Amino acid sequence: MALSNNVIGCINFVAMLLSIPIIGAGIWLATEPDNSCVKLLQWPVIILGVLILIVALAGFIGGFWRIPWLLILYLIAMLVLIVLLACLVVFIYMVTIRGSGRPATNRAYLEYHLDDFSGWLRRRVQSSYKWDRIRSCLSSSSMCAELNQSYRMPQDFFNAHLSPLQSGCCKPPTQCGYTFVNPTYWISPIDTAADMDCLQWSNEQTQLCYSCDSCKAGLLANLKKEWRRADIILLITLVGLIWVYLIGCCAFRNAKTEDLFRKYKQGYT
Template sequence: MALSNNIIGAINFVAMLLSIPIIGAGIWLATEPDNSCVKILQWPVIILGVLILLVALAGFIGGFWRIPWLLISYLIAMLVLIILLACLVVLVYMVTIRGSGHPAPSRAYLEYRLDDFSGWLRRRVRSSYKWDRIRSCLSSSSMCGELNQSYRMAQDFFNAHITPLQSGCCKPPTECGYTFVNPTYWISPINTAADMDCLQWSNEQTQLCYSCDSCKAGLLANLRTEWRRANIILIITLVALICVYLIGCCAFRNAKTEDLFRKYKQGYT
């Protein structure tokens, strides 16, 4: 029984370690400028990671100090958390399937359309109440100002691989036909009717294209890339947690069997 309990405790120590990548993925998302403005995924990931850490700690204590009720509570709670983590992994995968960029003529960067993304993601940015807060957060960042420092000539900018967020928020859509002055200052549109975003563009550095659908699409494209990277970590951790949980279940069952067999022998003698 003692050996099995020690094994259970060691297994739960591994589960505690597995919570670290989950918490780390959430913290990484929280430090990204776009995610810090939207705040959708990072807190569920961090909270889930912390809960897994606490539950695994309870299992660790229950294993080494031989507390059966704590081990049973651990098995139930960890199963619930594994199911929640699996649901989160599936949700992130489903909402990030769509959203690839479109090439623009004579441009190295891609441009993005809001309708290319999943309805669930679009609803996060479509309401004016939500977007006003996000837009204020984005406009206070230095992402557009950095373009002016990096690219002086038009051809250098057109050949640049800028982020989706910069492509959508810091310049007008290519189809509008604006003339390049610098990355955040464009004049003389050829076709303002090409897209509603053509009318939304402003050379005012606090406005730019932050009110454009292209900016919303660029934000979602950035989120999509970061979420998919975080989801890889979550998937790997989920598989490892499932393996650890199954091993823990087997060890707990063996411990109970040993205990029953020991009591049977004591009663027989």
Template sequence: MALSNTLIAGINFVAMLLSIPIVAVGIWLATQADNSCVQLLQWPVIAVGVVVLLVALAGFVGAFWRVPWLLLFYLVAMLVLILLLAGLVVFIYAVTVNGSGHLAPGRAFQEYRLEDYPGWLRQRVEGPHRWNRIKECLSSTAACAELNRTYTSAQHFFDARIGPLQSGCCKPPTECGYTFVNPTYWISPISAASDIDCMLWSNDQTVLCYSCSSCKAGLVANLGREWKRGDVVLVVTLVALIVVYAMGCYAFRDAKTQELFQRYKQGYY
């Protein structure tokens, strides 16, 4: 019985360690400029990680100090958390699976259109009230200013593989026909294109293309890219948690079997 309890305590300690990558994903998302402006995924992920840690700690205490009700709580609560994490993994995949960028002629980077990104994530950023708050936050970041420090010539910029957010928000769409001065300053053509984004572009560094549909599309694409990276970590952690939970259930059942056997022997003799 003591050996089984020690094994269960060790398994729960591993479960406690597995909460670290979950929390780390949430913290990493919170440090990304676009995610910090939208604030959709990071806090739910951090919350799940913290609860996994607390539940695993309860299981560890229950096994180490032999508190049966804590062990039972651990088994039930961890099952719920595994199902919740699995749902979160599937949800992230579902909302990021659609949409892709388009290569612009003569450019190494891609450009993005909002109509290519249907679904939940687009709805979370598209509304006027939401977008006014988001674009104000985006304009306060260094995402566009970094381009001016990095790329000093037109060809250098056109050959760069800039991210979706910078492509959509920091420059006018290529089809507008603007002439490059620096990555965030462009000369307007004599006859402007009919695309509304071409008219929304401004060389004002606080305006740029933050009101453009291309900026919304770039944000959605950038969020999707980062969420997918986080989802890979969550999938690996989920699989590890399932294995650890299965081992815990087996050890708990074995401990109960040994306890019943000991009681039977004591009663027999």
């Protein structure tokens, strides 16, 4: 049984290592400016990663120090955490399955529309209370001011591949027909009735299109891209954890079988 316990300890050490990508994915999301403004996904991911680390550590201790009740607790808790991680992976995929940019005439960048995204994501930004806080956070960044340093000629700007946030928040929608002065200053709209965002645009550098639905859509498009990357990491880690868990279950069963066989031999002799 000592050998099996050592195997269980080593397996749980691998599970501890697998918690690192989960925690790392949460920390990465927290460092992204848009995610730090919204604060939706990073903390559930980090907390789940930390819990997996703690449970794997308990299994590691239980294996090497031969504490059966701790191993049983590990098996139950890890199963629950694996199910939660699987639910999180599926949830992220489902809420990000919709939403992508639309091409605009004679523009390299894409335009973003709020209705293209899932209802759950839209509800995170539609209430004025939530958006006021997010807008204040986004407008404090330098993402729009940086465009003025990079693009001075209209055609250079029209050929630029802007991020969803820059396209949605830093300029008016293309269909409004505003005239380019610089990336964050536009005049003389042709059709203010083309989109409600046409009326929301302001040349005030602290306002721009931060109140526009296109800005909310650009934020969701950015979140979708980053969440999908994190979801790939979580999915790969989930597969690894399932593999480790199944091996751990087999090792625990073998250890119990060896223990029963040893006791049987002792009783027989």
